[in-house]
Amino acid sequence: MNNLIRILWVIFLLTPLICKAQKIDEEQLIQDMAYLASDELEGRKPLSEGSLKARALFKDRFTELGLTSQYRDFTQYFSFRNRRDGKLYENAANIIGFIPGESTEKLIVITAHYDHLGRQGDKIFNGADDNASGAAALLAFASYFIENRPQHSMMFVALDAEEMGHQGAKALVADFPFPLDHVVLNINMDMISRNENNELYAAGTYHYPFLKPLIQKVSEGRTPNLLFGHDEPEMGRDDWTLASDHAQFHLKGVPFIYFGVEDHEDYHKETDTFENIQTDFYINAANLILDIIMSLDKDLVQ
Template identity: 70%
Template sequence: MLNLLKFLMLFFLIAPLGLRAQKIDQSKLLNDIEYLSSDELGGRKPLSEGSLKARKYIQERFRELGLKSQYPDFIQYFDFQNNREGKLYENAANIVGFVGGKETEKLIVIMAHYDHIGKNGEQIFNGADDNASGTGAVLALAEYFSKNRPNHSMLFVALDAEEMGHQGAKALVDDFPFPIEQTVLNINMDMISRNVDGEIYAVGTYHYPQLKPIIENVAEGRFPKLLFGHDVPGQKADWTNASDHSQFHKNRIPFIYFGVEDHEDYHKVTDTFERIQPEFYIGTVELILDIIIAFDRNLNKE
């Protein structure tokens, strides 16, 4: 249950958003990001106790929603070598849910990484924006499409070990449960819960310009303000390979990466739930949902 403070945050900050028909459960979205970034989960470093708790939390939600999966109990296990630590990580886990499409077996993959960087002694790197925010969005989007069956089939994926070199995304692509060319679009969300200027970026349209008009049509006049960029090769702050979507781009699969500019709390112990912006976060997830709905209706189904 939301405490009084969060209730007031919802009532006063988010009331304008309520004038539109709500497609997502706003209080559940805030509860998800709060739990996933809580001290109890200890920063969600792969294979830590907190990571296992996050894994179970996402599994249970997928199960409650009635999602299917091509992996036993929604879990795609994988091993990887972390050369920085000189350590082999065994049985890291992506959590993968599936909704079959009404009109086509072609896939839209919607994903975010749920890991973060863990602890340094007693200091906890909670990773609220990075990336409990994206994980919460995956849960909200999975809930919507579990109740509103899309035209395209959809994979909903919470990825492990992004902070160690996109390891979960590499494992997903290497052991993809369908022919990879069946995927028509990858949506990645990484840091989407705060920005002092009220801006969110949609990255990838430089490489896949056919996607831009659909996004522009949905985003016009919306809050937060949606910007394009950070995807031009050779320019400063090119995010084309900055997160898990890079593994789909390497396979020539169109992607859109939603994220904000780095802020003062990036990879610091101060990236906590108390510092997210609820109105911005909810508005962003609703905007991304409407963009995905538009893609589902308008992407080439041939």
Template identity: 70%
Template sequence: MKYLLNFLLLFFLSCPQFTSAQNINNEQLLQDIKYLSSEELEGRKPLSDGSLQARAYIKERFYSLGLTSQYPDLTQYFDFRNRRDGKLYEKAANIVAFLPGSESEKLIVIMAHYDHLGRKGDEIFYGADDNASGTAAVLALSEYFSNNRPKHSMMFVALDAEEMGHQGAKALVDDFPFPLEQVILNINMDMISRNDDNEIYASGTYHYPFLKPIIEKVAISQQPKLLFGHDVPGTGRDDWTNASDHSQFHKNGIPFIYFGVEDHKDYHKTTDTFENIQPDFYTSTVGLIANIITVLDNDLLEEQ
């Protein structure tokens, strides 16, 4: 019995120490996604009143944590022309917060887009899963790591105009406040709040296979079920490598992990509402992502 107890103690001490989902502020997480996908914000189309309100809300949340930024008022403004209608959008905005690491100036960029399709006539495309879910998760992770300082510096970014061709991510990479070589990892979250099969994908390890065993050791004992894939070249729409904002970092050779679910019946429809998210799945997913980032933060430092 003595030897068994000693073995169990050594086993426990050698295992990665994971935060439970309860260490994420789940009440605030759900409050954030509910507000960001509310009727008041009207789907957060770039430059709309709802988008401006979303910006102000995200900035207030970052400021409440004492986070700083390399951009004045946490805001990176940019202009772009929408390829579909030719309209020029001036002063679209990414909201960018910064947390210095305890041991490294290398950067992990954690991001999600906050824009959606907005209002079309009398219909509102609320964009709860796409992508109020990822935006609220960025806020939750910024709070978690503010209270549990990471080894690497972290940048928390709410990106604008993803739905119009990843414009916010392009602007961020083109006007990045540090040499891009400082970024060792990009985490992108786009649609993470619902899945009937209790599955979330971590896409990107086909391109950056060294990340897979690190992630596997976290995910093996946790829920929801984490799957790999949707990143194999030549598989058409099944390949998510260029499907969201992480593509702009990948084009610059920066390793990425894209967390997301497969499309559901409410994707890009007016029924993508807060009432249709799955709160238990969502909070567990954000807790799992927090654990994965924590282990990546530790393990990638050891490899430098």
């Protein structure tokens, strides 16, 4: 009986710690994604009112969580000219939070773009999967790591203007606040909330094969089914090496892993809405990616 009492007492003492150690606030994750993909934000086109509201969400949350930043008010402003319409976009903005590492000054940079196609006539391109999904997961990961300090310093970057040629990522790499050789890894998320075959891809290990066994040991037997690929030059358009913001890190020799799903029927359509995501898939994908980041944070310490 005394042993039973001791066991029950240990469980009682550990319960708050177990609750605290829960990795993702699933309700908050879904709420953030629903807001980012809502009609109120009108597709988050750079410089639009909806884009400004998205920026405010990231800045307010980073402030609330207690993240720091190398940029005033968490904001890295930049300007670019859109090749398609020739328009000059001034004061586009990446929103950047920072958590110092426990044992190394080396960096892991976690990115997800928050922009999408905006409003076109009467149609709103909400961009739920592309990429409210990755952007909301970014907030969830920042919330976890501020409570569970990582070994590496971590930068959480909500990137603007990905849909206009990775402009936010280009600006980040061009004006990075640390030497780029301090970055051991870029984790990029772009479309992680739905797939009919329960498949999520981790692209990048063709170029950085040392990462593959480290990821496999975490993903084996998990759901969604994590696949490798979409990163070999001979694949043509199916090669995702330069398909999203991670490309700008790769071009500078920084290892990357790009988490995403294959294109679906609502890709870049007004039907990419919150109602069409797969909630269980999304939550499982976010938890899996976080577990992989946690493992890589430990494994890559030098």
